[in-house]
Amino acid sequence: MAIPRVLVVDDDAEMRTMMVTWMQRNGFAAVGAGSGAEVTAQLGAGRVDLILLDVMLGDESGVDICRRLRAEQEVPIIMVSALSGDHQRMEGYRAGADDYVAKPFNPDLLVERVRAVLRRTRRAASLAHRRQRAVWRFAGWVLDGRSGEVRAPGGYQVALSSREGRLLQVFLANPEIPLTRDEIAEAMDVTGDGAAEAADGRAIDVLVGRLRAKIEEDPKSPTLIRTARGVGYVLAVPVQVEG
Amino acid sequence: MAIPRVLVVDDDAEMRTMMVTWMQRNGFAAVGAGSGAEVTAQLGAGRVDLILLDVMLGDESGVDICRRLRAEQEVPIIMVSALSGDHQRMEGYRAGADDYVAKPFNPDLLVERVRAVLRRTRRAASLAHRRQRAVWRFAGWVLDGRSGEVRAPGGYQVALSSREGRLLQVFLANPEIPLTRDEIAEAMDVTGDGAAEAADGRAIDVLVGRLRAKIEEDPKSPTLIRTARGVGYVLAVPVQVEG
DNA sequence: CGCCCTAGGTAACAGCGCGTAACAAACCGC
DNA sequence: GCGGTTTGTTACGCGCTGTTACCTAGGGCG
Numbered sequence: 001m002a003i004p005r006v007l008v009v010d011d012d013a014e015m016r017t018m019m020v021t022w023m024q025r026n027g028f029a030a031v032g033a034g035s036g037a038e039v040t041a042q043l044g045a046g047r048v049d050l051i052l053l054d055v056m057l058g059d060e061s062g063v064d065i066c067r068r069l070r071a072e073q074e075v076p077i078i079m080v081s082a083l084s085g086d087h088q089r090m091e092g093y094r095a096g097a098d099d100y101v102a103k104p105f106n107p108d109l110l111v112e113r114v115r116a117v118l119r120r121t122r123r124a125a126s127l128a129h130r131r132q133r134a135v136w137r138f139a140g141w142v143l144d145g146r147s148g149e150v151r152a153p154g155g156y157q158v159a160l161s162s163r164e165g166r167l168l169q170v171f172l173a174n175p176e177i178p179l180t181r182d183e184i185a186e187a188m189d190v191t192g193d194g195a196a197e198a199a200d201g202r203a204i205d206v207l208v209g210r211l212r213a214k215i216e217e218d219p220k221s222p223t224l225i226r227t228a229r230g231v232g233y234v235l236a237v238p239v240q241v242e243g
Numbered sequence: 244m245a246i247p248r249v250l251v252v253d254d255d256a257e258m259r260t261m262m263v264t265w266m267q268r269n270g271f272a273a274v275g276a277g278s279g280a281e282v283t284a285q286l287g288a289g290r291v292d293l294i295l296l297d298v299m300l301g302d303e304s305g306v307d308i309c310r311r312l313r314a315e316q317e318v319p320i321i322m323v324s325a326l327s328g329d330h331q332r333m334e335g336y337r338a339g340a341d342d343y344v345a346k347p348f349n350p351d352l353l354v355e356r357v358r359a360v361l362r363r364t365r366r367a368a369s370l371a372h373r374r375q376r377a378v379w380r381f382a383g384w385v386l387d388g389r390s391g392e393v394r395a396p397g398g399y400q401v402a403l404s405s406r407e408g409r410l411l412q413v414f415l416a417n418p419e420i421p422l423t424r425d426e427i428a429e430a431m432d433v434t435g436d437g438a439a440e441a442a443d444g445r446a447i448d449v450l451v452g453r454l455r456a457k458i459e460e461d462p463k464s465p466t467l468i469r470t471a472r473g474v475g476y477v478l479a480v481p482v483q484v485e486g
Numbered sequence: 487c488g489c490c491c492t493a494g495g496t497a498a499c500a501g502c503g504c505g506t507a508a509c510a511a512a513c514c515g516c
Numbered sequence: 517g518c519g520g521t522t523t524g525t526t527a528c529g530c531g532c533t534g535t536t537a538c539c540t541a542g543g544g545c546g
Binding site: 210220227230 | 503504505506
């Protein structure tokens with residue numbers, strides 16, 4: 001799995017756009033759908049790794065959609081709903097949802113829950129999975145995507161530029177997965193207009209170099225962002241070998 | 244997986260008993276633990292399919308336990324806590340929890356959430372195999388099968404190139420099994436696009452030679468990576484594996 | 487026991503992917 | 517508009533990687 005593709009299903013266009021944008025800003029590839037039909041269309045059109053599913057849609061209940069998908073698909077589903085009663089929650093879980101988030105929600109928390117579900121899904125499927133500790137500790141660094149302020153656990157602060165911060169977010173959303181330069185460029189492109197440049201440019205290389213210079217302990221021999229020669233880059237977790 | 248075994252961790256004995264009973268009544272096999280030490284003991288004693296982990300324990304924070312487990316285990320963890328703030332939740336997810344349930348909770352709902360996590364785990368588990376901490380020790384050498392990192396006697400860390408590291412991982416994943424050059428080439432191919440070349444090339448030989456030069460005490464008479472004449476190479480194992 | 491053929495070790499080399507310094511363009515706050 | 521910062525481009529050099537070629541070691545066989 002390269003960059004996780006999230007399908008945001010909500011009939012409220014404004015809400016939908018907000019969620020799509022937010023997911024993109026956190027390193028996911030996100031697309032929206034406003035109705036059950038659009039969901040089907042999107043699933044047919046391309047890979048979808050997780051669905052954020054609003055319960056109250058115009059044409060069809062989210063719960064029904066969930067049940068219908070579960071009958072044939074395994075795609076992880078997180079239900080999102082203004083209905084927060086236990087009864088509704090149970091119904092959601094029984095329909096096959098992997099998680100149930102009540103509106104209004106903290107967007108940061110939603111991202112964490114998406115990650116948790118993807119983590120669990122991916123963990124078993126990937127042989128290459130390793131420790132996550134440093135990633136999450138590291139995730140704690142990224143606090144403000146806007147200002148690009150990054151705080152290290154040790155207390156010192158590093159100022160990342162917006163592009164550097166975005167790159168880091170993309171890596172953090174995809175730990176242990178080798179990303180090609182094209183994938184990185186695409187994931188960093190928030191606008192989603194598909195203006196995937198960097199076909200032959202070295203922009204990504206330089207950007208990675210600059211990020212390394214700021215966050216790697218020894219930029220000369222990077223331990224966090226590793227080079228996958230001939231492929232791209234990977235966010236690795238420094239594994240301490242016990243001796 | 245037969246009946247899922249759930250480990251309930253809570254230092255409040257009454258609460259713990261209640262949860263254990265409740266889980267049992269809902270078809271799970273449940274056992275309790277009241278401290279971090281007991282958790283370790285239970286994990287060592289037998290299979291555990293999911294952990295319900297209270298955050299506030301007497302001797303150790305549940306978050307710390309979660310992080311510690313995540314460093315080496317994949318067992319699903321649902322954190323349970325009276326602390327329901329977004330900050331605490333995020334901390335839980337970042338520590339590697341699969342779900343975070345606030346106290347007081349609806350016990351029926353908890354069961355559904357347990358089922359949801361197990362469902363997701365099982366679904367992806369077809370490929371899963373039990374991983375062990377593939378740390379090999381031999382004559383002072385420490386070879387980590389996951390990071391591909393190598394530490395020489397005396398703590399000095401040998402820098403392997405990415406290809407060399409990958410080769411070492413392949414060997415460590417198949418100890419004492421003679422591997423043909425084709426098998427090695429195929430296993431090393433990360434992309435998996437089946438571009439398994441090296442039909443007649445000597446690339447593997449040279450690569451093995453280079454790896455030997457770095458990790459064998461006497462590269463002239465290798466003891467770790469032995470040559471299987473007419474076949475390929477074998478990783479000999481006069482080493483101890485940590486489970 | 488010695489010969490010969492083959493498989494494997496490895497030094498040397500060439501291609502090239504990647505790191506990065508330096509420069510230029512774009513951006514931004516004032 | 518202006519200085520400072522950020523971002524992409526270019527160019528150069530290094531180190532990784534596969535290929536080739538030559539040599540040694542092993543082992544089968546007379």
